[in-house]
Amino acid sequence: MNVDFPLVFLFLSAYSAILMLVAALRGVLGPTLPDRVVSLDTINTLVVATMVTLAVAFKQIIYVDIAIVYALLSFITTLYIAKYMEMKMGVGK
Amino acid sequence: MIEPLILACVAISMIFNTLGVIGLHRFPDVYTRLHAATKCTTFGSIFATIAVAAYGFGQWYYGNAAYGNMTAHAIFALLALLITNPTGAHAIARAAHLSGISPKRAVVDILEEDRKKTGSKKREEAKGVES
Numbered sequence: 001m002n003v004d005f006p007l008v009f010l011f012l013s014a015y016s017a018i019l020m021l022v023a024a025l026r027g028v029l030g031p032t033l034p035d036r037v038v039s040l041d042t043i044n045t046l047v048v049a050t051m052v053t054l055a056v057a058f059k060q061i062i063y064v065d066i067a068i069v070y071a072l073l074s075f076i077t078t079l080y081i082a083k084y085m086e087m088k089m090g091v092g093k
Numbered sequence: 094m095i096e097p098l099i100l101a102c103v104a105i106s107m108i109f110n111t112l113g114v115i116g117l118h119r120f121p122d123v124y125t126r127l128h129a130a131t132k133c134t135t136f137g138s139i140f141a142t143i144a145v146a147a148y149g150f151g152q153w154y155y156g157n158a159a160y161g162n163m164t165a166h167a168i169f170a171l172l173a174l175l176i177t178n179p180t181g182a183h184a185i186a187r188a189a190h191l192s193g194i195s196p197k198r199a200v201v202d203i204l205e206e207d208r209k210k211t212g213s214k215k216r217e218e219a220k221g222v223e224s
Contacts, residue, residue, distance in 0.1 A: 003096055005148055012103050012141065019114045026117050026126075034123045034189035041181055042117060042130040045174070046110065049138035052145050052170055055163065064145070064166040068173050075177035082184035086191045 010057035016050040037081050044074035095151040102144035109137035122197035123189050131182040135174060142171040 020043050027039035048071045055063035116129025149163035195202055 003100065005096075005099065008100070008103060009145070009148075012107065012144075015107055016110060016141075019110050022114050023117055023130075032123060032189075032194060034185060034192070034194060035126065037185055037188075038123065038127045038130055039117065041178075041185065042113065042134050045131075045134045045138050045178060048170065048174060049106070049110070049141040052138075052142050052167060055167075056145055056148055061159065061163045061166065064163060064170055068166070068170045071170065071173040071177055075181050078181035079184050082181075082188040085188040088192070 006057050006059065009053045013050045013053040013057060016046050016053070020046045020050075033085060037078070037085070040081075041074075041078055044070075044078070048074075095147055095154075099144050099147050099151070102140045102147065106137045106140040106144065109133045109140065113137060123194055124186060124196050127182055127186055127189075131178060135178045138174055139171055142167050142174065146171070 023039055023042045023046065027036045027043075030036045030039060048067050051063050051067035051070060055061060055067075110133070113130050113133030116133060117126050120126045120129055146164045146167040149160040149167060152160035153164060190204065195205070
């Protein structure tokens with residue numbers, strides 16, 4: 001079995017990029033603020049997956065480390081936006 | 094030997110990411126969208142990471158020593174995804190409920206009633222402490 005794996009992973013990351021665009025459409029359309037945040041969260045997860053697969057596609061191991069840092073930073077961003085939603089519209093006055 | 098495993102992981106990752114994004118568009122309100130998007134996308138991304146780890150392991154096994162690093166780091170990325178993603182989804186759902194968005198076609202919202210009761214009690218206690 002002779003598969004060109006960098007090409008397969010490049011195809012996977014291109015496909016994830018298309019999915020990111022489709023998920024961003026929900027962020028544009030989304031009627032409420034939490035809808036947009038859900039769209040952002042989905043895009044963040046897809047970005048992590050894309051970076052990890054691009055590491056194989058371009059044969060650069062450092063991309064995986066960047067994906068780890070991106071995952072942790074996007075987690076903090078999500079938590080902060082959730083806190084902001086609670087403060088802005090919530091009952092915690 | 095390891096190549097069919099990698100291809101299967103890539104296929105599972107593509108299928109579940111697609112399902113998650115479709116669910117993000119087809120479900121009626123925030124909570125169901127969150128459910129579809131978070132669960133499916135986390136599962137798909139984990140399988141993409143497993144595919145990368147398996148590829149790195151295969152290269153390392155056939156004598157390409159630099160790829161051992163890739164496997165270890167991919168496993169760390171998997172752990173980061175596995176811990177942070179459900180926590181973020183929970184925070185979003187909690188904030189959405191606190192900001193007053195009720196699920197579509199919901200008949201009863203016991204959490205809201207419960208929160209009103211305990212919240213008013215807590216507010217009174219806080220006032221008592223202040224005065």
